[in-house]
Amino acid sequence: MKILSVNCGSSSLKFQAYEMPEEKVLIQGLFERIGIDGSCYTITINGEKTTKEVDLPDHQVAVDYLTKELLENKVVSSLDEIEGVGHRVVAGGDQFDRTTVINDEVLQAIDALSKLAPLHNPAAVIGIKAFQKAIPNAIATAVFDTAFHQTMPKENYLYPVPMNWYTEYAVRRYGAHGTSHQYISERVNEILGRKDTKVITCHVGNGGSISAVLNGKCINTSMGFTPNAGIMMGSRSGDIDVTLATYMMEQTGMSPKEIDHALNKESGLLAVSGISSDARDIEAGINEGNENCKLAQKMYVNRIRDYIAKYYVELGGCDAIVFTAGLGENSILTRKQIMNALAPLGVVLDEKANEIRGVEALVSAKDSSIPCYVIPTDEEVMIARDTYALAK
Ligand code: AMP
Numbered sequence: 001m002k003i004l005s006v007n008c009g010s011s012s013l014k015f016q017a018y019e020m021p022e023e024k025v026l027i028q029g030l031f032e033r034i035g036i037d038g039s040c041y042t043i044t045i046n047g048e049k050t051t052k053e054v055d056l057p058d059h060q061v062a063v064d065y066l067t068k069e070l071l072e073n074k075v076v077s078s079l080d081e082i083e084g085v086g087h088r089v090v091a092g093g094d095q096f097d098r099t100t101v102i103n104d105e106v107l108q109a110i111d112a113l114s115k116l117a118p119l120h121n122p123a124a125v126i127g128i129k130a131f132q133k134a135i136p137n138a139i140a141t142a143v144f145d146t147a148f149h150q151t152m153p154k155e156n157y158l159y160p161v162p163m164n165w166y167t168e169y170a171v172r173r174y175g176a177h178g179t180s181h182q183y184i185s186e187r188v189n190e191i192l193g194r195k196d197t198k199v200i201t202c203h204v205g206n207g208g209s210i211s212a213v214l215n216g217k218c219i220n221t222s223m224g225f226t227p228n229a230g231i232m233m234g235s236r237s238g239d240i241d242v243t244l245a246t247y248m249m250e251q252t253g254m255s256p257k258e259i260d261h262a263l264n265k266e267s268g269l270l271a272v273s274g275i276s277s278d279a280r281d282i283e284a285g286i287n288e289g290n291e292n293c294k295l296a297q298k299m300y301v302n303r304i305r306d307y308i309a310k311y312y313v314e315l316g317g318c319d320a321i322v323f324t325a326g327l328g329e330n331s332i333l334t335r336k337q338i339m340n341a342l343a344p345l346g347v348v349l350d351e352k353a354n355e356i357r358g359v360e361a362l363v364s365a366k367d368s369s370i371p372c373y374v375i376p377t378d379e380e381v382m383i384a385r386d387t388y389a390l391a392k
Helices: 059-072 104-115 121-134 147-151 163-169 178-192 243-252 256-265 268-273 279-287 291-315 325-330 332-341 379-391
Strands: 002-008 013-019 024-032 040-045 048-053 082-089 139-144 198-204 208-214 217-221 320-324 372-374
Touching: 002 121, 002 379, 013 059, 013 379, 024 059, 040 059, 059 121, 082 121, 082 379, 104 121, 121 139, 139 379, 147 178, 147 217, 178 198, 178 208, 178 217, 178 320, 178 379, 198 291, 198 325, 208 291, 217 291, 243 256, 268 279, 268 291, 279 291, 279 332, 291 332, 320 325, 325 332, 332 372
Parallel strands: 002 082, 082 139, 198 320, 320 372
Antiparallel strands: 002 013, 013 024, 024 040, 040 048, 198 208, 208 217
16 A cells, blocks of 8 residues: 655745555655745655756645656555545644544644644645645645654653743643654564653754653653754754743843744754754864853753753653654763763763664663664655555
């Protein structure tokens, strides 16, 4: 069965076509700068990458090019061969605790949840409609970034704020990167050969979140009502004293929107280093002796250490720590510093084993109290698996 896995951003569309249940990737592609000058798309098939500069005024046009590529490259001989299209949706609120077949009611609910993810859910809605038009016979599913975190107990998802904020305004912890946390926690359980596990999953990329996973179910996660909670990130502050926001508004006359921008786009590694939100630039700065980069990296690592330590206690121990995403998979330095910072828990780094990028590996030493793994994340295959299960 052929399944499409789709991730629509406000100006982008990423996709992979799979043969299921083999999980064979048939073709993948990325449409960029949709609705902006200089749009283009890249298709990769049999390891060969082709980029085409085309006018992409909206997502529908991108989907039309996509279906044309599927046919021209003989991925399918008719679009009816695509039996399922799975869409990544950022916010599922507390209505969606699993992947769901999209009907009119579900589509309306995703649209209404745009208030929780104003940049992302509207793009998903546009993408869903465009695919419904182009491939009407395929079932469409929504795979929610928040669904995996819906198993958190109330004491972890509620904030200690006036309760009508929750009951009337849906203010609570939702978390994010759920599909990635689920993928790596399931994979590490396979490696450990058991399901009754205490796992701490670290999705450390430009955005980042840490989760505590007990027996395959999320019990806590560091992102909150929005993605700007938890660890320090590329350009997000992560946890701060929220009163900073009202104080700075009073002091400077900044609007809520400007504060939001400062905390999401001008903070984190970017703010402290003064040079970049990108970990590679920070590492280069450290190598050149840049003190601000050293400070940014120290703050970054400490905040990840603190969440891991917190979840270690909450889980009552830990069977595995897993690193994934841009830094988790590729930053040898960041992994090394996090693991060394966890020495009080008995974590021991294997310096040599840690010298890897982008591959699955055990990176802790034999005598480490907790095995630490790198597991490259694969949100696309999770979308395809869930969609296949529902299409079947
Ligand atoms: P993501 O958001 O998951 O794509 O992760 C992006 C982050 O991963 C950026 O900060 C990159 O600098 C970082 N990253 C990617 N490759 C490397 C690398 N080889 N070494 C250090 N950081 C990396």
